[in-house]
Amino acid sequence: MNVTWLDLADDTPFGLDNLPYGAFSVAGAPARRIGVPVGDRVLDLTAAAAETAAAFAPLLTAGVLNPLLAAGPGTWRDVRESVREWLTEPRYADRLRPHLVPLTEVTTHLAFEVADYVDFYSSEHHALNAGKIFRPDTTELPPNWKHLPIGYHGRAGTVVASGTPVVRPHGQRKPRAAEAPSFGPSQRLDIEAEVGFVVGVPSAAGTGVSTADFADHVFGVCLVNDWSARDIQAWEYQPLGPFLGKSFATSVSPWIVPLAALEHARVDGPPQDPEPFEYLRTAGKQGLDLTLEIRLNGHLVSSPPFASQYWTAPQQLAHMTVNGASLRTGDLFASGTVTGPEREQRGSFLELSWGGREPFELPGGETRSFLEDGDEVVISATAPGPGGTRIGMGEVRGTVVPG
Incomplete structure (x- = not known):
């Protein structure tokens, strides 16, 4: 750690090796x-x-x-x-x-004006869990999943600063056993603990950005909570994917950690089989060893590891521009739910409660499957720094209020 005229604690998450903005x-x-x-x-x-x-x-x-x-x-x-x-x-x-x-x-x-927002689906553990929850008779990933980073365009106008109240969304819902859809407030409001990447330098339309040029365009990293209304999402998502079940709010942490602060957090991504197309191939350590923590009303409920993500951020950037789509300053793209192999590493309540069939317990005897009004969710993260220190990513928080 550099010598400073400031009085800094040795274990501060915001030391001179961090310096987020x-x-x-x-x-x-x-x-x-x-x-x-x-x-x-x-x-x-x-x-x-x-x-x-x-x-x-x-x-x-x-x-x-x-x-x-x-x-x-x-x-x-x-x-x-x-x-x-x-x-x-x-x-x-x-x-x-x-x-x-x-x-x-x-x-x-909110630290930056968001130009476009793209969300990916890049944790193999999350994708497998979601498949088992929604399709218990299958254990397979979608056929395209290991060939490309799956993503969707979100609503940039509802990306909000950490601490902004999250209003319970209304929409159409149709439980499996119901004969017809109904309309009302979401009964299965959820979180998704994610890592976001903030684009600085734009790219020209009609040209792709290679994985090797990632650091020429991406400024830094933040934390994202992609709030999700699972019941609205389940009824609407065929055939065009997420819409109203996602677009009501996406919370972003206040401090953007520059890529330069994360050199000691770089790790190899997991093995990829089959080998991706050439535009998705990478060299060197392209993954990040971030440890996330999810707290509900102050209680730690999960610690997802970001290093386990199947598709890395450089691959996501290359894929979202390979068709010639241009980057703009302020573009935000997020990893998708970060989930590890263990139960205590699941990055959504959908997984922690196994679709509501196995509510998880909080201290004091309370249980949860999905979010109730008044619940506060805080997602934080740290990364390895030099000399055994930890780099703090800050936190993204939000409280659910009635619609």
Whole structure:
């Protein structure tokens, strides 16, 4: 860990090896600023860049990260190196201390304006579990599953900041035993613990982005809760896939961790058989060893491992552009539900309760199959850092309120 003039705990998840980015405001000053959490404080990066007359200061005045995202890897590197210098060189201490705000005093916001949102279905364990729950007579994956990363386009306008209440959605539902559909609030409201990737540099229409060019376009990583109304989804999804059962809310964590902070978290992806088409092939360590934690009303209910994802983020990016679809600054694509091989590693309540047939127990004797009004879900994650440290990904939270 770098020596700093700040008083940082050795085990802080927001040390100098992390330095994620987000948007925040403080009471009495509603204008949104760009910030970097460091220990238990946030460096007002908008003010710090102006104070030091940094060349990139104009990129930090919009209240969202998009201008910085669009500037590309060279600028991303310059900003990161500058922040590390500011926080390690004592000559900056007196100038920057006034721009450090306690984390407890900030309100975080959606860090970037979302251009497009794509969600994938890339955990083999999740796909197998879902198949067994919905089709108990089969144990097979869909025939295309190991040939391409399956995904769908979501609704960018309902991607919301962590902490935004989630209103229970209404829609059509038809349980298997019912003779006809009915309309009303979802009775099977669920979560999906996911990892999101934020695009910075756009691509030209008509050209694909190779797996090798992933880091030239993708800025960083966040956490995603893809809230899902399973009963609405089950009735509507044939033949065009998810729609109203997904589009009511997708929550995103406030801090975007740059790819540069995750070098020590890189791992090989799982073996892929059959060998993918050439445009999906990768070299080197393309997976990420992130450990997620899902808490319901403060109680840990699952710890999904992201390293077990079958399809990696570079493969997802290559697939979503191979037809010539262009990238835009602010595009968000998510991994799909992160689920491991063990029961305590399942990334959705659908799996934890096995479709509602096996409710799981909470401390105090309560049980859950799906979400009830008033329930709060918090998803957090960490990753390996240098020297045995842990990089904090922050958390994404949301509370269910009645429709």
